[in-house]
Amino acid sequence: MxxxxxxxxxxxxxxxxxxxxxxxxxxxxxxxxxxxxxxxxxxxxxxxxxxxxxxxxxxxxxxxxxxxxxxxxxxxxxxxxxxxxxxxxxxxxxxxxxxxxxxxxxxxxxxxxxxxxxxxxxxxxxxxxxxxxxxxxxxxxxxxxxxxxRVRRPDPARGLVVVQSRSHPSPETEAYLKGLPVAESIAAGSSLKLCAVAEGRADLYPRLGPTMEWDTAAGQAIVEAAGGRVETLDGEPLRYNKPDLRNPYFVAKGAGAVNGKLP
The missing domain is CATH 3.30.540.10 (Fructose-1,6-Bisphosphatase, subunit A, domain 1)
Incomplete structure (x- = not known):
C-alpha cells in the first residue's frame, strides 16, 4: 500500500x-x-x-x-x-x-x-x-x-523485549513479568507501546492497569495488521463498544510470544 x-x-x-x-x-x-x-x-x-x-x-x-x-x-x-x-x-x-x-x-x-x-x-x-x-x-x-x-519472532537465545508504560507502572504488571524470560524492558508513553510491538522493536506489551477503549483501538488494529495479537489475560481478543468502555487487562504480542513464553 x-x-x-x-x-x-x-x-x-x-x-x-x-x-x-x-x-x-x-x-x-x-x-x-x-x-x-x-x-x-x-x-x-x-x-x-x-x-x-x-x-x-x-x-x-x-x-x-x-x-x-x-x-x-x-x-x-x-x-x-x-x-x-x-x-x-x-x-x-x-x-x-x-x-x-x-x-x-x-x-x-x-x-x-x-x-x-x-x-x-x-x-x-x-x-x-x-x-x-x-x-x-x-x-x-x-x-x-x-x-x-511486521511484528517479530522472539529470539530464544536472547529472551523477550518488553515495553511498559512510562507514566502508569503497576505492581500487577511487575508480577506478570516475573516468570518470563525478559531480556530488556523499555518504557514509552501513549500508544507508542503498541507501535513498538507492531514494528518489531518489542515482543510484548502487558497492560495490567486501567485503559479505555479509545486508548487501544487504533494500536490494536495496527498490531493485528502487522501479524500480532492484542488479547485479554484469558487469551480472548480485546473487544469494543462494551457497556463499560474500560478495557480489561490485556497483553499485546508479537509473533510466537504465546502467553509471553518463547516458542
Whole structure:
C-alpha cells in the first residue's frame, strides 16, 4: 500500500491536521484542567477532537463517532452500532504536559466489536503508523515513503523485549513479568507501546492497569495488521463498544510470544 486507500488517506490527513493543532498549543503556554475522573485535559485535546470529529462527520455522515473528548453516549444508543469511529484525539495528555514528545493522535474504525483500521500520528516526531487488518501495516516519516512493518519472532537465545508504560507502572504488571524470560524492558508513553510491538522493536506489551477503549483501538488494529495479537489475560481478543468502555487487562504480542513464553 504505497498509496493508501482513500479512507486511510483521509484518516492520515485528519490526524495530521489534529497534530498541527496540538503542536500549536504545545509550543505555547499549556493550560491544564481536570476532568471528573481527575485525569488532565488541555485545549489541545479539545482542538484535536474538533478537527477529527468534524472531518469524519463530513466524510462519513452515517458512521457515528465515539471520542474521548466527545459527549458521553449511553450504551442504549451505542449498542445498535455495528460500525463506528473510535478516537483519542490526544493520547498521552500527561506526556504532552511533561513535553516529552510521547503523545499521539489515534483514529480507529471498529466493525462488529473489532478494530479493522487504525491510524496513529506522533506529532513531535512527524511519524505516522497505519494498519488495515485486511492488507497490512505501514509507517512513514514526514516527507518519506511508506514502509511496511511486521511484528517479530522472539529470539530464544536472547529472551523477550518488553515495553511498559512510562507514566502508569503497576505492581500487577511487575508480577506478570516475573516468570518470563525478559531480556530488556523499555518504557514509552501513549500508544507508542503498541507501535513498538507492531514494528518489531518489542515482543510484548502487558497492560495490567486501567485503559479505555479509545486508548487501544487504533494500536490494536495496527498490531493485528502487522501479524500480532492484542488479547485479554484469558487469551480472548480485546473487544469494543462494551457497556463499560474500560478495557480489561490485556497483553499485546508479537509473533510466537504465546502467553509471553518463547516458542
Amino acid at each position: 504505497d498509496n493508501p486507500n482513500p479512507t486511510i488517506r483521509l484518516l492520515l490527513e485528519l490526524a495530521e491536521a489534529a497534530a498541527a493543532e496540538i503542536l500549536r498549543i504545545y509550543e505555547g503556554d499549556i493550560q491544564v484542567e481536570e476532568k471528573g475522573d481527575r485525569s488532565p485535559l488541555t485545549e489541545a485535546d479539545r482542538a484535536a477532537h474538533r478537527v477529527i470529529a468534524e472531518g469524519l462527520a463530513r466524510a462519513f455522515p452515517d458512521v457515528p463517532v465515539l471520542s474521548e473528548e466527545g459527549r458521553e453516549i449511553p450504551y442504549a444508543t451505542r449498542r445498535a452500532w455495528s460500525r463506528f469511529w473510535l478516537v483519542d484525539p490526544l493520547d498521552g495528555t500527561k506526556e504532552f504536559i511533561k513535553r516529552n514528545g510521547e503523545f499521539t493522535v489515534n483514529i480507529a474504525l471498529v466493525e462488529g466489536g473489532r478494530p479493522v483500521l487504525g491510524v496513529i500520528h506522533v506529532p513531535v516526531q512527524g511519524r505516522v503508523y497505519w494498519g488495515d487488518v485486511a492488507s497490512g501495516a505501514w509507517t512513514r516519516q514526514a516527507g518519506g515513503e511508506p514502509r511496511p512493518i
